[in-house]
Amino acid sequence: MALTLELDNEPREVDIASRRPQLTLEVDGHRCRVVERAAENGGIEIEVNGHRHFVYRLLSEDRIYLWIDGQTFSIGYADAIAAAKRAAGGDNDLRADMPGMVVSVHCNPGQSVESGTTLLVIESMKMQVNVIAPRSATVKEVHVVEAQAFERGAVLVSLEPETDE
């Protein structure tokens, strides 16, 4: 599976073509021969197709900060599972995993919510559970009302699909 990175809001694919005699990557279909050497001061000298660059890099949760020859770039990345989920569009419907009843509704269509915000409170098997937003999103539709009963698997709230920023 190729690695998908994001540069300038565009997805870019990086794959490994061969390792001997020299590591050769495939970047968006272009062959890139690579040699990495440690350089002074904690930096790295990286030679790509014969061009030498001096690089520092810092890995953060979903970004790679890269300094290369005096310029700074920020590259987005997601691990393969997250990337596969994102590519598929993810699941925008929040479903009940047990039959129950709606106790209270705390969101409206069109509302922007932060990840972790309680959207509904439901009761199931004598337990009250908060249905929370799995990610920052805009609420598309609320399918239930207070005191409404629902079956297992019923869609309670739909979110707008995730868009790239």
Add this chain to the structure above:
Amino acid sequence: MFDSILIANRGEIACRVIRSARRLGLRCIAVFHHVDRHAQHVRDADDAIEIAAASPTAAYLDSRAIVAAAQQSGAECIHPGYGFLAENAAFAALVENSGISFVGPQSAVIELMGDKVRAREFAAEAGVPLAPSVRLDADFDAFLAAAGALEFPLLIKAAAGGGGKGMSIVRTPDELRAAALTAMSEAERYFADGRIYAERYIERPRHIEVQVMGDRTGAVVHLGERECSVQRRFQKIIEESPAPSLPPELREQILSAAVELTRRAAYRNAGTVEFILAPDGAFYFLEMNTRLQVEHPVTEMVYGVDLVEAQLRIAAGEKLPWAQSDLVPRGHAIECRVCCEQPELDFRPATGRVGILRQPEGEGIRFDGALYEGLTVSAAFDSMVGKLIACGADRDAALARLRGALQQFVLLGVSHNLDYLQKILAHHAFGAGELHTGFVEEHAAALLGASPDADLQHAILTAAALSIEEFRDLAYLTPEPHASIGAWRN
């Protein structure tokens, strides 16, 4: 000389003041809000006192708490830095009345110059040229009429404002009423003083300012002029000394006007008189800043002086360390303000943790900052995190050195404007000294920067991919003979 000092500020200026104070043997006391508990200025100080407050900035604006901290620590003087309480006359008075020396001008002078309307009147009396302007008294309609009679475009400013805040440009008469009303309510909100005034707005003006210093004997010197024309939304980005291609007579006029104003005010300690220079050579008083400015290092490098040290000496009652004839400028210095912001998102402030930092150093290079690896840059404060200054025998040399220093600067973990600064300095218009306050707007397209070319993109993506451990393992740790056989299928 004092034996101790409390710095009522944070960030790079606090560290910079501590540097000079320590060199003079003073015990340094810092104040900080909880979010700043790991800040560099706290680490640099000998003692640090936490100030509890509703918000981070509120801590540095809490006059009483700061004075109490000074008393508690036995500090003999307080340096206010710039921003926060630096131009707060009440604070200066409170400090002095508490028996602590305020490292700055007299409270009354701060008050005078802080009121832009009063300051303009004072400047007029001092014979300093002023741009035609109209002040709002009680009669709003009379103000509108008089303002409307000035040559458009106009600049509407808050009387109690400063530092570029609370200003707006009005291009046509029909915009005037709405702009004035907005300006009044903003002034009320930000400065607790709704008074506004309107001036003729000079197109393509240059921002020229003069560093002045006075002592208790009434002696005043100037330390030359600075050009601060490269600005964005009235916030300075790049400053330099001397101002390029300034005709000597004009320069003399500006310097004399600044000195005259300062003398008339019996100004003590450091200050800066700011002017607008029109393309036709006319110059007009803008305001006087009764504090040390952000861009003071360029003056220090050209004149070979330590302004903070001079401030401390004057505050301690000494006379000016130099006569005017002692102050001989040599060469040229340029400063750029390093900010944690995202130029591509309209310069929105950025936060993050400084993961990798390589500050440039070398001959003629100075970096005043408060950064270290592991520091979290918070959104609570101004986005400026430091200043990079370079000097040289002439402007070209200083510019080349500054560009080289920027090229070496590594800051990873939080967005910054270093690449943007490089583009400004690389622009031919900057190199030619074609400066005016609309510089960044005029060249906005060029400064936005092109996408990297294909080869560079490949290098970027390659380097980025190899920083991911899983990908690295795939690239380098594939065992033999599989790595050598490669993508073979039978």
Add this chain to the structure above:
Amino acid sequence: MTRIQSSLQTNSEEFQQRYRHNRGLASELHARQRAARFDRPRKDVERLQSQGKMMPRQRIEKLLDPGTPFLEFSTLAANMAYDGEAPGASCITGIGMVRGREVILCAHDSSIKGGAWYPLSVKKIVRCLDIAIDNHLPVVHLCDSAGGFLPLQSELFPDKNMAGRMFRNQCVLSKLGVKQLALVFGHCTAGGAYIPALSDYSVIVRGTGAVFLGGPPLVKAATGEIVTADALGGCDLHTQTSGTCDYPADTEDEAIAIGREIVGQWEHPQKWPIQRDAVEAPYYDPDELYGILPDDIKRGFDMREVIARLVDGSRFHEYQPAYGTTLVCGFANLWGYKLGILANNGVLFNDSSLKGAHFIELCNQNNTPLLFLQNITGYMIGREYEARGISKDGAKMIMAQVGSHVPKFTVMCHGSFGAGNYGMCGRAYDGRFLFSWPNHQIGVMGGEQAARTLAEVKLKQLERRGDAVDQSVLDRVYSETLEAYQHQLSAYYATSELWDDGILDPVDTRNALGVAISASLNAPLTGSGYGVFRF
């Protein structure tokens, strides 16, 4: 080690003619493999697409580490069975690398009859799990099968090495501590449900993946219950309620990504420390192998020339070079691994049999894996040789070979006839891997010999009955026997029946053995123990 001195005349007429012939055979092999791997009826491809499924080979390519080899077994299994309806026997097996770890991949090919198991499919899957057991290789099952092909159920269900053996092998793997991951892309029906159930880890794709001992039609027939595949045994049921599957995935891509991450958690195997030197490419061009192999099964060639084009630097340390010359024995490196090679240069005599047995013992003593390069028509027969004990000596060679603890690899380079197959580690002798070349033929004896023998038998029969000897009858016996034999002697027939682990283009042999040897090191070495040698 000294380099083999080649005396091959690459400019000779013989070389050129053989070269053309064998290049032709290789091209034919590649064409047939390509068809078996990729030619599918459009409706089957469209059906998979409409189900939102990837082609099974796409799943494999995404699962494997980029830029690494995939050694596929028995691509042409069932090529001469079932009227060609089940190319590759509807499954894809082989050794690949996932997250730096060698694994056996076993994928059902749902682009053929929904991935249903024919008798040879079961045999191929059992074989790949046997390989996993022998070599202690973790297994990734890519499940997507309609279950057993019911019209042929009697050939795939009841016997010892039929369907049940797949699940028995899974248990044995587990008992050995060898890990298994099941990626459920489609149905795991009836016995197939045991694949994820017996795997250590399982991932199931929502909507298309399902696991049930009885599918919806069977359930309806048995109890009248009407239920969809998803409700009966889909992702949510098994990952939330029954716990039969471990990880839900919304898409096949996600399932593969999860699978890779699971394998990434597995500890790196401890491989036994075979002697390894720096790798050297063969000094002589492997391409020349095409010019060495005769176009006639009865003609011989010098195996040293073959060895010279397989091993590192073409270097070979020959053992007993002057004795038993019809069996070439010696040490060489292949991809850096030290190997003991036994290769036929003629029939096996007493001396060559004894030499072989002794050399096998030396390799076991030295923990050196054995590579058998077969081109054997048998042992020398005749009264003189019987008197000298050829049967005993042949037996001793077999005894030594079977008692070996080191991994054994076999390549059928040309003929493999009769008892010679046995001593040289034929299929029945638990070699870790057995490959053949396109020119290979295998049988109890050669076609012409068999035809002559049967014609002779017929003649004797007619003479005994006192019937007139009709030459045309004899001729017919001869030609029919020959034709039947030709059909069943060919490498393609052998590979169809899974008598080998695949036909290799001779120039691919070096890479195949490199991957194979590396894989074999995952199983710890045990000790040798030979039975009784009849001296």
